[in-house]
Amino acid sequence: MLVGAVLGEGFLTLLEQEMDFAAIVETEVKPGTPVLMCSVPGYDASGRVEDLAAEENKQIASIAIGSAEGFSQAEKAINSAVKTGRWVVLKNGHLAPGWLIQLEKKLHSLQPHATFRLFLTMEINPKVPVNLLRAGRIFVFEPPPGVKANMQRTFSTIPVARMCRAPSERARLYFLLAWFHAVVQERLRYAPLGWAKRYEFGESDLRSACDTIDTWLDEASKGRQNISPDKVPWAALKTLMSQSIYGGRIDNEFDQRLLNTFLERLFTPKSFDPDFPLVPAIDGASRILMPEGIRREEFVQWVEQLPDNQVPAWLGLPNNAEEVLLTTQGSVMLTKLLKMQVLEDEEDLASREQDPKQAEVPGAIGADGRPTWMRSLLSTAKNWLSLIPPSLQPLRRTVENIKDPLFRYFEREIRMGIQLLRDVRQDLTDVSLVCEGKRKQTNYLRSLTNELVKGMLPSSWVRYTMPANATVVQWVLDFSERIRQLQRISQAAATGGAKELKSLHVWLGGLFVSEAYITATQQFVAQANGWSLEELGLQVFVYMNNTPPCLDACSFGIKGLKLNGATCTNNKLSLSNTISTELPLTQLSWLRHADMKHAPGMVTLPVYLNSTRTDLVFTIELDILPREEPNQFYEHGVALLCAD
Structure with a gap:
């Protein structure tokens, strides 16, 4: 409100309005001034230059730099273009900061043709030379935040004449595309809940x-002014966007299902009905209906009336998605702050050791002459040694027993656990001896100590998958629990x-290799019954009480699974605002396909290794309550996690 009152109501919407890029390049930029087009990762700004060159009928040379061959081609293109007045666009400038320094010096000695223009596209990167930034004209591109801002950017990007061409239904299709594109991009904010990973959906799509x-x-349309909604080639449009344009970037089966769900729901003849819902009434949110009319002006006016901030339900997500996002961001921030605190303490102590006066400060160095960080690391190492079995x-x-697939699997798991346990305990023992002054430092121990002091997970300990932002403390706690489970397995055998x-x-x-356990159970059932692996399918039953089931010859029990975005009652799923529900016990049964029961309302859900959703372990099918819509489970990002 303050910004709007001081600078005007329209100030905050300036960023969503399309700039007159052609006028700026032609009249405001001098031939010797490079045009720097900086963008966030995944946003390709080179298309704007190529489109402008086509509109202005300019000859343009487009070169990707970053390799020796690219540098040579770029220099030849620039030397030629400064004489002929052509345009040159150099892509991926952030990959060659050293070469950009030479380019900046070269630009000072050029006497370019009046129509020569040099464009550089790059990701926002601190390594880009400062002098080049000062010498150039900078444009920054990034996806606008929010559905409303995204749609405003889309409508300002597409020329009015293009959208208003016959048939008149074209503008309505463009509106559907604008909404779809905004939803697809905005869900990236909620990754890995919105999408399993941050795909590079951008303006080129x-x-x-x-x-x-x-x-x-x-x-x-064959040149007609109107076309019946039934005659629009919906199948072709959905297939190309699903398999090529947007879907070509997707490498996750369930993200592909999600994309197909949005396309099937939006791109349909029903979208021309006056009461067609863009957003169904779910999670207490009101429905958003498709605007009436087929003219561009009507759609632009409708977009202007949207609120600036949308609820996650607009994107098909549960309304607690913002809470999930903020919780994840908060955890990452705290992890980084802890690492920064350790680094700050280390630097402070190092400076005290170098300065005799500061070294006299109480607590900086102990009575035995050891610095505080060393005494702290000694205490931590001994604590971890007592924690780890x-x-x-x-x-x-x-x-x-070597013929048993389960035995072979657990033998490999325990062998891996024994080796890693031996190495970790030896490392911690050696670190303790170094801190006590009973052992000399080696290059390996010096590197190990440095990583532990900084709160980093030692690279020599990374032998199984953990979330990328996990701290060494989290790893030690997790590793201890894994070894205890293997101890129980070893004792049982x-x-x-x-x-x-x-x-x-x-x-x-x-388990160190979770997906291999699922394969071992399948092999066990196939071997015990003389069936082929291709005959078997997985059937799941979830027990929400602690009463263990009686497992038959084809069933196995797993515990610790967490269900995100839904609850399970009597083995039937229903959507829920609960962030996560722990499943006390889940029964996996391998049955022949002919013996399996497939209810019409079943949904296929992913089982991911952890909360990052990068590693898919296996998939399961579960029934849903009659009132639930199957596609909404994919839109909500419902999934099972083996661990946090």
């Missing part, structure tokens, strides 16, 4: 989709033999 709509609509017994192999391994309820997220 929007341009390709516009071209696709024009091509197929022109073909279908001291040993792990290997499984005893025999001629008979020692007392009951290999057959006892099948009856164990396994913490799936606490």
Whole structure:
């Protein structure tokens, strides 16, 4: 309100309005001034230059730099263009900061043609030479925040004449595309809930989709002023956007399902109905109906009336998605702050050790002459040694049990655990001896100590998948629990033999190679019954009480799964605002496909290794309550996690 009152009501919407790029390049930029087009990762600004060159009928040379060949081509193109007055666009400038320094010096000695222009596209990067930034004209590109701002940017980007071409239904299709593009991009903010990863959906996808709509609509309309909604080539538009334009960037099966869900819901003849909902009434949010009319002005006016801040339900997400996002961001920030605090303490102590006067400060150096960080690390190392189990017994192999797929799997797991446990305990023991002054430093121990003091996970300990932002403290706690589970497995095999391994309820997220356990259970059932692996399908039953089921010969029990975005009652799913629900016990049964029951309302859900959703372990099918819509489970990002 303050900004609007001081600078005018329209000031905050200036960023959503399209700038007159052509006028700036032609009249405001001098031939010797480079045009720097900086963008966030995934946003390709080179298309704007190429489109402008086509509109202005300018010859342009487009070169990707970053390699020796690219540098050579760029220099030749610039030397030629400064004489002929052509345009040159150099892509990926952030990959060659050293070469950009030479380019900046070279620009001072050039006497370019009046129509020569040099464009550089690059990601925002601190390594870009400062002198080049000062010498150039800078444009910054990034996706506008919010559905409203995104749609305003889209409508300002597409020329009015293009959108108003016959048939008159074209503008309505462009509106559907603008809404779809805004939802797709805005869900990236909520990754990994909105999408499993941050895909590089950008303006190039929007341009390709516009071209696709024009091509197929022109073909279908045959020059007529109007076209029936049933005659619009919906199938072609959805297929191209799903498999090529937007879907070509997706490498996750469930993200592809999500994309298809949005396309199927929006691009349909029903979108021409006056009461067609862009957003259904879910999670207490009111429906948003497709605006009436087919003229561009009507759609622009409708967009202007949207609130600046949308609720997550507009994107198909649960309304607590913002809470999930902020919780994740808060955890990452706290992790970084803790690491910064450790680094600050280390630098402060190092300066005290170098300055005799500061070294006299109480607490900086102990009575035994050791610095504070060393005494602190000694205490931490001893604490971790008491926390981590001291040993792990290997499984005893025999001629008979080596034939068991479960035995072979757990033997590999325990062997890996024994080796890592031995190395970690030896490292912590050596660090303790160094801190006590009983052992000399080596290059390896010096590097290890440096990583531990900074709160970083030592690279030599990284032998199984953990979230990228995990601290060494989190890793030690997690590793201790994994070893304890392997101890229970080893003890069970020692007392009951290999057959006892099948009856164990396994913490799936606490195994080093979780997906291999699922494969081992399938192999176990196939081998025991003389079936082929291709005959078997996975059936799941969720127990929400702590009463363990009686597992039959084809079933296995896993524990510790967490269900995000839904609840499970009587083995039926329903959407929920609860962020996460722990499933006490889940029964996995391998059955032949002919014996499996497939209810019409079942949904397929991903089971990810952890909350980053980067590693898919396996998929399961579960029934849903009759009132639920299957596609909404994909829009809500419902998934199961083996571990946090």
